Amino acid sequence: MREEDTVCVGSDGLQYCKACGEAKEAFFPKGDFMGMKKHSRQCACDRKAYEEEQKYFKDKEHRELVSRNTSICFDESRMEEWTFENADMSDAVMHKAKKYVDNWEKMKRNHIGCLFWGPVGTGKSYVAGCIANDLLKREVTVKMTNFNTIIDDIFPLADKTEYINALASYQLLIIDDLGVERNSEYALGIIFSVIDRRIRSGRPLIITTNLPLKEIKSETMLDKRRIYDRILEMCTPMYVGGTSKREAIASMKMEKAKTLLNANRGEEKCE
Ligand SMILES: [Zn+2]
Structure with missing residues (x-):
C-alpha cells in the first residue's frame, strides 16, 4: 500500500493515520530542532504492530526453550x-x-x-x-x-x-x-x-x-x-x-469392543 493511501495531512500540517486517526508526526516542543519543525511518531497501528512483533519473537523463544528443555528431560x-x-x-x-x-x-x-x-x-x-x-x-x-x-x-x-x-x-x-x-x-x-x-x-x-x-x-x-x-x-x-x-485401559477397551460388536449385531438385525 502506498503511503498516500494510509495517511492524510491535517489542518495543522501534520500527517495523520487514516486507520486510527492518530498523528504520525509531531512538532518539536521548542519550535525547531536542527532546522526541522516536526518528527515522526508511532500511531496506534504502529504500536500494535510493534507489540505483535515483540510477542511473536517472545513466543518463539519460549517455544524453542521449552522444546529444547523437553528433549533434555x-x-x-x-x-x-x-x-x-x-x-x-x-x-x-x-x-x-x-x-x-x-x-x-x-x-x-x-x-x-x-x-x-x-x-x-x-x-x-x-x-x-x-x-x-x-x-x-x-x-x-x-x-x-x-x-x-x-x-x-x-x-x-x-x-x-x-x-x-x-x-x-x-x-x-x-x-x-x-x-x-x-x-x-x-x-x-x-x-x-x-x-x-x-x-x-x-x-x-x-x-x-x-x-x-x-x-x-x-x-x-x-x-x-x-x-x-x-x-x-x-x-x-x-x-x-x-x-x-x-x-x-484394557477393561475399557474390552467394554468398548463389546459395545461395538453388539451394536453391529443390532444393525444386522435391522437389515
Ligand atoms: Zn494508525
Whole structure:
C-alpha cells in the first residue's frame, strides 16, 4: 500500500493515520530542532504492530526453550504425552500432583519433593511425567531418568562428579522406578552419591517406586538405609494405588469392543 493511501495531512500540517486517526508526526516542543519543525511518531497501528512483533519473537523463544528443555528431560519421547490435559483429573493423586506444580515456587523454596509409591502399573511414572511436562511449559528445567540409565552413563566416565553435579543442577530431578536397579555395592554407592548431592543442592527431588513404604522405612541393609533416610528427609510419601492403569485401559477397551460388536449385531438385525 502506498503511503498516500494510509495517511492524510491535517489542518495543522501534520500527517495523520487514516486507520486510527492518530498523528504520525509531531512538532518539536521548542519550535525547531536542527532546522526541522516536526518528527515522526508511532500511531496506534504502529504500536500494535510493534507489540505483535515483540510477542511473536517472545513466543518463539519460549517455544524453542521449552522444546529444547523437553528433549533434555526425557529418555523416551512418548513421555512428552504424559500431561494433566490427557490425564484423569478426578484421580486424587493427579489432583495432588497438579497442586504441586501450581505451588511450585513454594515447593522449591521449602525443598519439598515427592515419593510416589505403590504397586506396579498404577501410573506412578505417569503422574511424575505430568508434573515434569507442566513445569517444562513454565520454563523450569527438569530431568526425568532412572538409576539403571544413570549407572550405565556414569560407569565409563573418568569424572563422575561432573555428571552427578549436572543432575543436581536441574530445578527438578525425577528418578523413576527406584528399586529395580542392580543391588551391587557399586550401584548403591552411585545411588547414594546422586541422592545425597541432590539433597545437599536444596533442589526438589521426586521419586517413584514399586517398593512398599513400610519396606523403605524399615530397611536394615546399611547401604540402602542411608539412601532411604535421605529420600524420606525430603520427599513426601504419596500412595498411588487403586486399579492398575493398564488393567483399567484394557477393561475399557474390552467394554468398548463389546459395545461395538453388539451394536453391529443390532444393525444386522435391522437389515
Ligand atoms: Zn494508525
